[in-house]
Amino acid sequence: MILPNAALTNTFGLQVRAKQFVQAHSLDSLRTALVEAQRSNLPLLILGGGSNFLFVAPQLDAFVIQPALTGIRYTAIADNDVLVTAGAGEVWHQLVLASLEQGLCGLENLALIPGSVGAAPIQNIGAYGVELADCLVSVQAMEIASGNLRHFHKTELQLGYRDSVFKRALKDQYLITEITLLLHRQAPLKTDYDSLAKELAKQAAAPTSAQPKSGLTARQVADAVMAVRRARLPDPAVLGNAGSFFKNPVVSNATANALLQRYPAMPHYPQPDGSVKLAAGWLIEQAGMKGIRRGQAGTHESQALVIVNLGAATGADLLAVAREVRDTVQQQFGVTLEPEVWIIGATL
Numbered sequence: 001m002i003l004p005n006a007a008l009t010n011t012f013g014l015q016v017r018a019k020q021f022v023q024a025h026s027l028d029s030l031r032t033a034l035v036e037a038q039r040s041n042l043p044l045l046i047l048g049g050g051s052n053f054l055f056v057a058p059q060l061d062a063f064v065i066q067p068a069l070t071g072i073r074y075t076a077i078a079d080n081d082v083l084v085t086a087g088a089g090e091v092w093h094q095l096v097l098a099s100l101e102q103g104l105c106g107l108e109n110l111a112l113i114p115g116s117v118g119a120a121p122i123q124n125i126g127a128y129g130v131e132l133a134d135c136l137v138s139v140q141a142m143e144i145a146s147g148n149l150r151h152f153h154k155t156e157l158q159l160g161y162r163d164s165v166f167k168r169a170l171k172d173q174y175l176i177t178e179i180t181l182l183l184h185r186q187a188p189l190k191t192d193y194d195s196l197a198k199e200l201a202k203q204a205a206a207p208t209s210a211q212p213k214s215g216l217t218a219r220q221v222a223d224a225v226m227a228v229r230r231a232r233l234p235d236p237a238v239l240g241n242a243g244s245f246f247k248n249p250v251v252s253n254a255t256a257n258a259l260l261q262r263y264p265a266m267p268h269y270p271q272p273d274g275s276v277k278l279a280a281g282w283l284i285e286q287a288g289m290k291g292i293r294r295g296q297a298g299t300h301e302s303q304a305l306v307i308v309n310l311g312a313a314t315g316a317d318l319l320a321v322a323r324e325v326r327d328t329v330q331q332q333f334g335v336t337l338e339p340e341v342w343i344i345g346a347t348l
């Protein structure tokens, strides 16, 4: 059913009304919705959980489709290997918990990332040293122009840091309907990410009766990841935000070296192709933009990379803060920050 002038929510806590809105629970209803969208002559917007959007205006002149296909299937393909297929409308964190319940590991570091399963491949979600690409096998997607289904093997998706083919060559061409992951009953756990390792060491020093005496479990890693996230990141239910607003910039080796002459303590991560990734949060903090307040909008006091709605900010207020942050970092470091968040209704 198409809802006109539908009220939509997103994690920034902005009130938005979409001209047309459809929640599609099956492949057939998705196809019908795509035909209706074409007929409407409105721009199409695919909405997952709304945790990576900044809607600048309160009126969204778009035909919004929210894929709500659910279901999780587990297929054992070897003693240790299980394929997990999940519908695009499943909540990502619920998939993580359900897989842990099945005794599977692989998703524990990605616990508590907000949003839907269908959005996860779009920016190749990642956290605490793991990204979706580490366990993704394939994606089923519907071509927006034809309604035809296509399977993409992971190797076709050009998955990179917060990046995929769906943000580039295939942008606005496909709607993801389900994903398939390869998880394991036993696999080495990835615990070397600094803040995660510290949290696990803290928990090991003060074990609870519920914890096994020896051997770390995937569930324990997930619990530690959740503890770190809850301590460090603002909860969108309390303080509106969309997680990291900017991507970590990747610069040439020469640029990084020139900056290191001026800022020897600057965190920098050499990449396999010779480029160097910088920490956007550090740049923002050094530029004096951590914890700034501009009316009801600002940056988080302990996570400079997170732009926050202090209560009654408008999309335009949040965009103004993002521009100020970007411009200040550009002036001080000559580095251009690119948004990770999808900005609708304006460009940064």
Ligand SMILES: Cc1cc2nc3c(=O)[nH]c(=O)nc-3n(C[C@H](O)[C@H](O)[C@H](O)COP(=O)(O)OP(=O)(O)OC[C@H]3O[C@@H](n4cnc5c(N)ncnc54)[C@H](O)[C@@H]3O)c2cc1C
Pocket: 011, 045, 046, 047, 048, 049, 050, 051, 052, 053, 067, 088, 113, 114, 115, 116, 117, 118, 119, 120, 122, 123, 124, 125, 126, 127, 174, 175, 176, 177, 233, 234, 235, 236, 241, 242, 243, 244, 342
């Ligand atoms: C507090 C907080 C913490 C976060 N932490 C992390 C983190 O650690 N790591 C990380 O990677 N991200 C993080 N994010 C960002 C966010 O969780 C991810 O980008 C997530 O994948 C967005 O999911 P969503 O369903 O909310 O997508 P939406 O915000 O609704 O959409 C995001 C993009 O995906 C597209 N899209 C959505 N569903 C589909 C579909 N089925 N088919 C095709 N396109 C689709 C949309 O059109 C849009 O372009 C965080 C966000 C918040 C609020």
